[in-house]
Amino acid sequence: MIIENILLAFAEITTIKTLIFMMVGVAAGLIAGAIPGFTIAMAVVLTLPFTFGMPASQGLATMVSVLVGGLSGGLMAGILTGIPGTPSSVATTFDGFPMARNGEPGLALGIGVWSSFIGGMISAVLLVTLAPQLARIGLEFHPWDYFMLVMFALTITASLAGKNLVKGLIAGALGLLIRTVGEDEAIGMARFNFGNDALLQGFDFIAVLIGLFAFSQLLSDIRDPAMARRSLAERGTVHAKIEHVRALKEIGKRWTLALRSALIGVFTGILPGAGGSIANILAYDQAKKTSKYPEKFGTGIPDGIIAPECSNNAVEGGALIVLMALGIPGDVTAAIMLGALLMNDVVPSPSFISDEPVLAYSIFIAFFLATFMMVALQSFMLRVFVLVIRVRMYVLASVILGLCGIGVFAINNVEFDIWTLFWFGILGFLMRQFGFPLAPMILGVVLGNIAELNLARAFAMTSDLTPFVTRPWSLFFLIISVFSAMYPWYQAVSGKRAWTRYYGAVLSICLSLPMFMMGGIVRPIIGTALLLLGGFFTVKAIQKQAVA
Amino acid sequence: MVRINRDVVVAVVLLLICGIFFWASFDIRQPDYGSLKPSTWPRAILAVLALLSLIYLAQSLKGGEDQAEIDDDKPRDVRGWFSYWRNIFWCFALFFAYLASIPMLGMLISGVLFVFLLLSVLGGWTWRNVILHAGVALLTVGGMWSLFTFGLGVLLPPGEILTPF
Numbered sequence: 001m002i003i004e005n006i007l008l009a010f011a012e013i014t015t016i017k018t019l020i021f022m023m024v025g026v027a028a029g030l031i032a033g034a035i036p037g038f039t040i041a042m043a044v045v046l047t048l049p050f051t052f053g054m055p056a057s058q059g060l061a062t063m064v065s066v067l068v069g070g071l072s073g074g075l076m077a078g079i080l081t082g083i084p085g086t087p088s089s090v091a092t093t094f095d096g097f098p099m100a101r102n103g104e105p106g107l108a109l110g111i112g113v114w115s116s117f118i119g120g121m122i123s124a125v126l127l128v129t130l131a132p133q134l135a136r137i138g139l140e141f142h143p144w145d146y147f148m149l150v151m152f153a154l155t156i157t158a159s160l161a162g163k164n165l166v167k168g169l170i171a172g173a174l175g176l177l178i179r180t181v182g183e184d185e186a187i188g189m190a191r192f193n194f195g196n197d198a199l200l201q202g203f204d205f206i207a208v209l210i211g212l213f214a215f216s217q218l219l220s221d222i223r224d225p226a227m228a229r230r231s232l233a234e235r236g237t238v239h240a241k242i243e244h245v246r247a248l249k250e251i252g253k254r255w256t257l258a259l260r261s262a263l264i265g266v267f268t269g270i271l272p273g274a275g276g277s278i279a280n281i282l283a284y285d286q287a288k289k290t291s292k293y294p295e296k297f298g299t300g301i302p303d304g305i306i307a308p309e310c311s312n313n314a315v316e317g318g319a320l321i322v323l324m325a326l327g328i329p330g331d332v333t334a335a336i337m338l339g340a341l342l343m344n345d346v347v348p349s350p351s352f353i354s355d356e357p358v359l360a361y362s363i364f365i366a367f368f369l370a371t372f373m374m375v376a377l378q379s380f381m382l383r384v385f386v387l388v389i390r391v392r393m394y395v396l397a398s399v400i401l402g403l404c405g406i407g408v409f410a411i412n413n414v415e416f417d418i419w420t421l422f423w424f425g426i427l428g429f430l431m432r433q434f435g436f437p438l439a440p441m442i443l444g445v446v447l448g449n450i451a452e453l454n455l456a457r458a459f460a461m462t463s464d465l466t467p468f469v470t471r472p473w474s475l476f477f478l479i480i481s482v483f484s485a486m487y488p489w490y491q492a493v494s495g496k497r498a499w500t501r502y503y504g505a506v507l508s509i510c511l512s513l514p515m516f517m518m519g520g521i522v523r524p525i526i527g528t529a530l531l532l533l534g535g536f537f538t539v540k541a542i543q544k545q546a547v548a
Numbered sequence: 549m550v551r552i553n554r555d556v557v558v559a560v561v562l563l564l565i566c567g568i569f570f571w572a573s574f575d576i577r578q579p580d581y582g583s584l585k586p587s588t589w590p591r592a593i594l595a596v597l598a599l600l601s602l603i604y605l606a607q608s609l610k611g612g613e614d615q616a617e618i619d620d621d622k623p624r625d626v627r628g629w630f631s632y633w634r635n636i637f638w639c640f641a642l643f644f645a646y647l648a649s650i651p652m653l654g655m656l657i658s659g660v661l662f663v664f665l666l667l668s669v670l671g672g673w674t675w676r677n678v679i680l681h682a683g684v685a686l687l688t689v690g691g692m693w694s695l696f697t698f699g700l701g702v703l704l705p706p707g708e709i710l711t712p713f
Contacts, residue, residue: 053700166604170562173597177569180590189586191576192569222635228670394670399688401639402663405646406655406692410702418647426640434558452589459583 002132009057009361013369018058022065022366026373029069030381031388034077034085035396040070041332042214046400048206048340049407056344057359061366063340067333068120068370071313072378075112076385079305080105080240087277088312091284095297095304102300105240110247111302113378115258115309118251120371122262122310123269123317127324128364131353134325138350143457144467146349148477150451153328154443155484164435165488171436175444176451178203185449186456198416203424205339207408207417208445211424212431212438213332214404218397219429228394242379250302257287257303258310265311269318269331283311317367324360326350327450332439335446343411347450476514483507501544505537555608562601570594638669654707659689 012018025047032043047066051059074089079096092112099108141149154172181192182202193199222228251258261283268279287307288297297304319334327348329335341348346356353360408421428438458467468474483503494500508530515527569590576587630637646662653661664685671677696702 050700053702166600166607170597170600170604173593173600176593177590177597180593184586184589186584187579187581187586189577189579191586191590192572194572219636219639222639222670223633225635225670228635229672392671395667395684398663398666398670399684401643401666402646402659402685402689403692405643405662406659406689406696406704409655409704410696410700413703415647415650415705418650422640422643422647425643429636434554452584455589456584463583 005357005361006365008358009365012057012358013061013362013365015058018061019369021054021058021062022370023373023377025062025065026069026370026377027381027384029066029071030073030076030374030377031069031384032066033070033073033089034381034385035388039213039217040067040074040086040088041336042217043070044333044336045206045209045213046404046407048210048336048343049411051340052343052411056341056346057362057366059344060337060340060359060363061370063337064363064366065370065373067316067337068313068367068374069377071120071316072113072116072309072374073381073385074312075116075305075309076109076378076382077389079108079112080385081389088280088315089308090277091280091308092305092312094284094308095300095302098298098300099302099305100240100300104300106243107246107250107302108300108305109240109378109382110243111250111305112309113242113375114244114247114251115261115306116313117371117375118258119262119265119310119313120317120367120374122259123266123314124364124367124371126266127317127321127367131321131324131360131364134321135350135353138326139354141350141473142467142471143454143461144471145473145477147451147454147458148468148474148481149326149328150447150454152477152481152484153447154451155481164437167434167436168440171431171438172440172444175441175446176448177444178208178441179445179448180452185453186460198414203420204408204412204414204417205445206343206411207420208424209336209339209442210404210408211421212428212441212445215401215421215425216428216432216438218401219425220432222394222397228397229392231390231392240382242382251306254303254306258306261287261307261310262314265314266318266321268311269315269320270322271318279311279315280308283307313371320363320367323348324353324363327352329443329446332442335442338446472514472517475517476511479507479510479514483510498545501541502538505534505541508534508537553608556605559601559605559608563598563605566594566598566601570598635670639666642666642669650705650707652708654710655704656689656693657707657709659693660685663689 013022028047029040029043033040043066044063047063051062054062070086071088074085075092075096077083077085078089078093079100082093082097084090084093096108096112099105154176179202182200183189184191190200264283264286265279268282284297284304284307287303288294291297291303293301316333319329319331320337323329323334323338327338327350329338338348346352346359404421405418408417409415411417431438431441469478486503490500490503494503512527512530512534515523515530518524518527573587573591573594576590578585578587642662642665646658649658649661664681667681667684668678671681693704696704
């Protein structure tokens, strides 16, 4: 059955038209990722309007291609100009730029490209193998469990909040509020339309995303007149030819580092709220700590490029595992991918892979193919990149703003949507200026209706609230929601307050309870292990306190 | 005396928004069917938002403006303020004009004009720039319009001028 689905999906993806769209997507992603100030999320969100007329598998394959291209594009700018194209490639510049300056730009690019490929491949394999298993667990979920799962995802806003926790949470709540405008999900009653009929349908999700994210980012990029008239080329460019064979030999000598970094990337991607920007630094840091020559890091050594590039490409595989299996986006790009699925009338949920196997496997295969295309296109796109970075920032921003209008209108053929783009562009810009992070708001917009729908379903079954704590999965998510919401507080005072020593221990002990409630053989064993781990942590904490 | 800072103003605006939405939530029709009332979920969100806004207000009154967000380059006088935000004002104003003119001029003409004017305002009005900007605007918006109209079969607003054609 799985083989049959894979073959069907393969047939769907490998049409000439889809492959061409994917090639264009990878190329566009590579360029978008390479331009500092243009994020991967922005590239993916701007691709959405183009995919609306395509069949679901073709549209999603195109978006996955932009994503894969974007993840790898950042390395070109980072290595050649020293300015990371995306936050995911910050650590690549630490050794990539010095290596290029030392006269080896071709080798640095080669190592970056092939490390990205290896990271992408490892995460693609894990995506195909792990996502269906995780989805099987998800099939046990009832509305109470699913509501609590969404609540858990919303607590991620706390970790996405950055410096100011309250501002992050406010942004998340505003996102939820925006989603309530229009007819309600359960019974279709008009809400907050203030007498305006156009608002009955609510704000178009894509217009809101493009406005909040892309529009406001472009405005920030051109605020300074002098910066707006500058091009990247003025900061220095190196012409280079990618050295594939030498790069592969260098990576081959360090295959354990590549594998370890990719696994760090996948794990970071699975963790909600942690994306490529964290993974590349984490992987670089562990590479340095475990290296026999840590003092050489920063001088232009291959290890310093392999670690961040393997990990940042592996992140999206991890984020897609959770998105495809549970329907919960772990980061902003995954949230936009969720938007793309919703646009194609596909609601990601635990039953998604079993209900729509061909579409699900199409996404898996697209991820694989796009990773191959990324390597094939890098050499050519390097030449385009050199041309693109000569274009001045204000030209790019003005053209993209103009095209946003056409793209957003084309989604529903409704003029109101372009006004939505405009108003949310202003809102996004103001929020950026006032220091409110936008990522929590986007998660709020994406998850708002899913949460309400499941709450309505739960209430339709019974008005009793106890299933939220008596159902094992609901209790499980309730516990991790509480601990996730408290995490930034814990992080801020870790080591300074006595209670922080018991944080891990209490979490393990609490989580063992729903595991025992689930019954069977394996889960109570996991529960026992968690209980023992909690006990071990408690003893360690008491010993530490006694020493202090 | 407590000094009113930007964060205090934002917090008060947020509380006002909460108040308006809460008041508007009484206009939501409550049908006899369905066990979760259509106003329950928005009111729960509003309660959380109001609570967070109050915490934000208290933080801003107690600790002053969020220092991490203050840009030292920002001018304090009105003239400098307009000059600082000049590009942003132009962007919003031209985008507003672009949208407002679509019913009359259509998506193609409005789009080309918007991109051309924005390019020239941001990049300067030299003869060389004007020719270059006109070319860029025509090629990009025209290309995109053609792709959607002929390639994807989307009917973009023709406007009153192009409707007869």
